[in-house]
Amino acid sequence: MPEQRRSEALLTDLYQLTMLDAYRRAGMAAPAVFELFTRRLPPGRNFLLAAGLEQALSFLENLHFTADDVDWLAATGRFATDFTDSLASFRFTGDVWALPEGTPFFADEPVLRVEAPLPEAQLVESRLINIVHFQTLIASKAARCVLAAGGRRLVDFGMRRAHEADAALYAARAAWVAGFDGTATVLAGRHFDIPLYGTMAHSFVQAYDSEARAFEAFAAARPQGLVLLIDTYDVRRAIARVIALQAKLDPLGQKVSAVRLDSGDLGAGAKLIRRLLDAAGLQHVEVFLSGNLDEHAIATLCAAGVPAMGFGVGTSLDTSADAPSIDFAYKLQCYDGRPRRKRSVGKATWPGAKQVYRRYSGAVMAGDQIVEHGEAGEGEPLLVKVMENGARTAAPEPLAVIRERARAALASLPVPLRRLETGAPYAVVVSDRLRALAREADAATAR
């Protein structure tokens, strides 16, 4: 399995190594400042929610080329051996500033800043983007589901259609950060201590000659937390079987906890199920919904007062289906103390090391200011030093802390940003000093 042989150092774009080779020959190893940010919010997003910093720091801490990596690179014939040999001692020794995970951010605001000798800051580009991009993407999508669900339970059901194994694992983590209640992915439960949820599949019902027998067999195995899937064949008949099963379970003191509906018109289905269960005195049996749900479907169901205690969200969450990428870039903002920026058509950036200040009006976010690092700003500075000389400045944050930060942050969003509709205004201003720095950078590189 390739995973088991994985070297994090070789999980990069070829040009990073080519540039490292060229930097080495030219003696270009002065301090560089790179920042990770997006030039624009993806369609359908009023804000992004930072996530993935923990994995990014872990990557930077552990980054090294194994002897095997070095041998393989040398054997490709692409590089002189003095360069490939030099990689054996490569380590990341720089500083990192970052938005704590669970912080909302906007276009042009750095989510992470790397200050390191140019070759180190350059090499880490591809994997840093890869890590922070994905979890931020999913946390941002999950946050919309959380805002739409109005307190109902949300469970990540997306493993099967996540983009391979890592995506499944880290989508569960990112969704948990954003306020999901749990995941179905066992390994994510194990690694990140996220509550696990699960019911039964249609195949379980199908394997039995009758749905009633399938329900009975499942009840025998699940004395607690018994959830039955009721749409394999016909929902009305299935509910009749749930009612009959509960009658058989009553003498044992066992209860059906919930039923899951996974197809058809979920709103009408939930109402029908609720009515049938209530008529039979099974008010204690809750309704859980799944099947092609996203934040819009959840909002519509909730607005109609759907009698459901929660939702399983799968593909749309784990792939961020409506916006499967963020236009994240990792750009050189300063080299050897001199500001830098590119001016490519449609891709111009603000130079210099930056800080973001956030103002509040009462408990509500009231506007951000992007300033040069060290420049005074109004409100609370958001970027925190998380790594110094290649070492973390603090122990990894517990997920519970991150999750609470995200919860508080979502509560502090201005009302228009909490809506699913996009285009809501949020004031982000760029300081005069940064604008002057841009002119300075342009003048310096115009030659």
Added chain:
Amino acid sequence: MPEQRRSEALLTDLYQLTMLDAYRRAGMAAPAVFELFTRRLPPGRNFLLAAGLEQALSFLENLHFTADDVDWLAATGRFATDFTDSLASFRFTGDVWALPEGTPFFADEPVLRVEAPLPEAQLVESRLINIVHFQTLIASKAARCVLAAGGRRLVDFGMRRAHEADAALYAARAAWVAGFDGTATVLAGRHFDIPLYGTMAHSFVQAYDSEARAFEAFAAARPQGLVLLIDTYDVRRAIARVIALQAKLDPLGQKVSAVRLDSGDLGAGAKLIRRLLDAAGLQHVEVFLSGNLDEHAIATLCAAGVPAMGFGVGTSLDTSADAPSIDFAYKLQCYDGRPRRKRSVGKATWPGAKQVYRRYSGAVMAGDQIVEHGEAGEGEPLLVKVMENGARTAAPEPLAVIRERARAALASLPVPLRRLETGAPYAVVVSDRLRALAREADAATAR
């Protein structure tokens, strides 16, 4: 790092384990047949290209619960220890039939069939879908780029915005299967022996006080395959610098191979660059394009005769941006010799173990027939037995063989299916015997 502790067995949905527990108590371990298929093609796809079978078989071959997995599961308190203890000896002992990688397929056609004792066939569901879904998704997207590019070079540039590490690796593999010429992702080059391509980043140019000095430094490090990025500041000035650099390199016998344009109007830019280079006698310097490319942009550029030798395709490829998932399902089709199917609203399936026959008219695909396994069909049967009693029936296929199969298959697609526009007709018929089997399954489970 979670990756290093990864257990493939726990990378599953919780309900698989819950169902295994229930199957065990009920003694449900007769042979089951599950099939992996999609009910419909994703929007924007005329066909899908099967990929990921090699990783799926590797997963099945190696599947086991470690002592650590078993201990952890027991410690969750969700299961009785007789069940968790039983997992220590769990192995996949079944048979697998599959479409060879690089085979085009359509809605309702099984891409893979598992025949195994029910608990084994059930447990593997989540990860099998996760593996085959992703590579098939990307190979299908990549095939569209290949059809659009008309023989020009295509390179996977998508690692940074792929959904975490695995997605980057397997996207490179899937794109290579579908006919891409290479990838920028070093680790994919290493694991899968895919040709690596890379140029330079804007940050390289920005790090130097002048673009001319950056180009010279890069040329010094790259005696062969020198590709310069020419849109960091101003394309015209950059081309003038390329021309000046080539004059300096002439006495050394070194040549600039190509320039890369990554922003703005790529078609107009390529023409401008070609004109400037030709006017300076630099006909040998090729133009390579990148920047938000997808199959539609590539087709438009090629239709206009863009003077470019190739394209780097990133985000749109590695996320299959316009259709980031396929509606793959893995469904129980038969249990203990009896046909099964679900009848959920909008999700009804064809029961029974199936085979797909493909007819050709000359060298062109002329229609498929889905039949019951063992039933005679017209043309060539597509599903092949790839695993028997848990062991592969043959050594892993070399990627070159798979790639050649995909190349031939894309050449055999009817012209309407080779177009980017969707909605092209391709005849897939379901046999009368399968239709009768569906009625039989419905009657058997209607009780």
